[in-house]
Amino acid sequence: MSKITTPNGFTLDNSGRRVAVDPVTRIEGHLRIEVNVDGGNVIRNAVSAGTMWRGLENILQGRDPRDAWAFVQRICGVCTGVHALASVRSVEDALSLPIPDNANLIRNIMHLTLFVHDHLVHFYHLHALDWVDVVSALSASPKATSELAQSISRWPSSSPGYFADVQAKIKRMVSSGQLGPFRNGYWGHPAYKLPAEANLMAVAHYIEALNFQREIVKIQAVFGGKNPHPMWLVGGSPSPINVHGAGGVGAINVERLALVADVAQRTHDFVSQVYIPDLLAIASYYKDWFKLGDGLASKNLMSYGEFPSKANDQSNASLRLPRGVILGGDLSRIHEVDLKDPSQIQEFVPHSWYKYGDEKAGLHPWDGRTDLDFRLGPKTKQSGDKIEALDEEAKYSYVKAPRWKGHAMEVGPLARLVIAYANGDRRIKELVDGALKKLDLPLPALFSTLGRTAARGLETQWAAEQLIGEIGQLVANIKAGNSATANTDKWEPKTWPDTARGAGYCEAPRGALGHWIDIRQGRIANYQCVVPTTWNASPRDGAGAIGAYEASLLGVPMANPSKPLEILRVIHSFDPCLACATHVVGEDGEELTRVQIL
């Protein structure tokens, strides 16, 4: 190959210099990105490879379906709740087991809380340093920083003295050489554009966001019984409601509900007075990044939908974020998604290190297989044991290639917001149009690196508002005397059919997550997960169509290929989480990113 056009309409040219980044830092799990740049250092070919293998499904076989959530929540470092939720939903779907209203509300509350928490951590602690130069913050004037902060928000921590303290702290840290999480930055890179004061303000809020986690986790602890690793239950929610109880262990009472309502309000204030103003201020200095990194975004977007307003109703009349697919950029039509239709969601492996009986076939997750087949292509460039360049014409990733009706899809907050927008959701339209107006950008600007980052922020605002509403609804239910939280009608396996198959959906913070379960004689016969990062980090499929990461990198210019900050910006905008998409085989301690230019 030198120059080719993919079936999904992208031109790839691998004739230029090859740059390999391994691993991409500040993400969960291991991801390797290789690109070819042309003479002007513009990316013309991209290869996304998960370098860890996942065999999760194989260890669930033969286990009790009611316990599956406790195993699957360990697949990932951070998003434990999403796997647990998809898992209990898959079992409830298989057994046709409805859950009580309160359980639906409690799940919504826990999941909305996770959205806010996860998005906040992503913005400040995983993604902000792609835009914020920590070292530049040292030269800021605390007084000017205070003026800047007060001009964009009424958040109280904004005095010159406050910013001077933060600056002194960073100075001590830099001079002692203990950079901690700031050690891997490309400080001073020409692609950093923020004035020193904006950098200092953002670093101050990085620290405040760290502290704010202490508040947010209280909600998970109340409803999940403990944190981390809250408890889940097939058939409902494990926390009993005991309104007037003085706080029996794990019980939801008046005092705890008041605490939850208070935390939700403060979370809302933090998001609307810190996160959103920071997001808009930073974005205003990087408007060119609303044109870069589109990839599949302006073409194919998918969401399984989330937050049912009515228990057990997964129709779009009930889902607060609708389910659907946008195809070919046509926002006037939302296609229906059915997780159980064997012709819709399928995974392919011609470029993945797995084997199928028929390599050309796509397998629906109910028939899915996870059999390892690690083979490098003949054009792989190696130096000793080290791979210098993968051969993307052969198998090159531990991530499978999932497709919806044969199409590669982007999933995540941008997909959810655009589908809700296209579906006419009033509040989402207000939020999106409002942000675009403030930044003086047209709607298509969303289909970009910063469009993804902005969508995540706006979704956080939306989720914080919904959180307050759901807590109010739960309190109202309880006041009306409804305290049921679990349906135990089908707890005993003897009440189950001999065989049952179910699909559990969940919109994780980073996108569409599905769990498929096949139950036989009360035990798990097969279990498959298709996680959000599998969609976004997908390798090529048999026809050569590329996935979302690969597509989004095309056309992105790099200032200096040996300091691939631009690649980090694009890939981080998806909030990758490879931990559950794949599985480690990397060497221990090999933490430093190698950037190799051939």
Next chain:
Amino acid sequence: MAATVVLGIGNTLWGDDGFGVAAARRLAARPGLPPQTEVVDGGTQGLYLLPIVQEARNLLVLDCVDFGAAPGAVKTLRDAEIPRFFDRRPLSLHQTAFTDVLFAAELTGAHPERITLIGAQYEDLDRWGGGLTPSLAAALDDVIELALTELHAWSSGNSTREVSSCPTPTPRN
């Protein structure tokens, strides 16, 4: 949050990587824990463990680590020794090194007064779903005894620094 927190970290699906969590669970079931001690299954939550670290006055971390020693060898590190060690490798299979969590705690001005890490040398992290290897399973009791000694020293107000500067790794074959 209690004055003293025992934090077991690692992935229970990942062979020996689950050592810290297994040790924490066994410790929590033991009688004789000093009062005001909470045992937490931290999993691989990385930065999400920050609130727990921030609110602990004394922090005891149990984990499987790579000392380059024989499988099952146990080593105790205290305070400043910990970042020096962890800076060289990620938190087990996790990208956020545990030092980043400690560093974040320091950044926010809420840092435990005392931190001890008791780690066991792992043998095999690739036993997906396979549980601990025999050498690591055999190290559990040693680690729990060391943990209890440390916790009681804290609870009686003494730092164990003078008592046992660094329990020697016990190589196993």
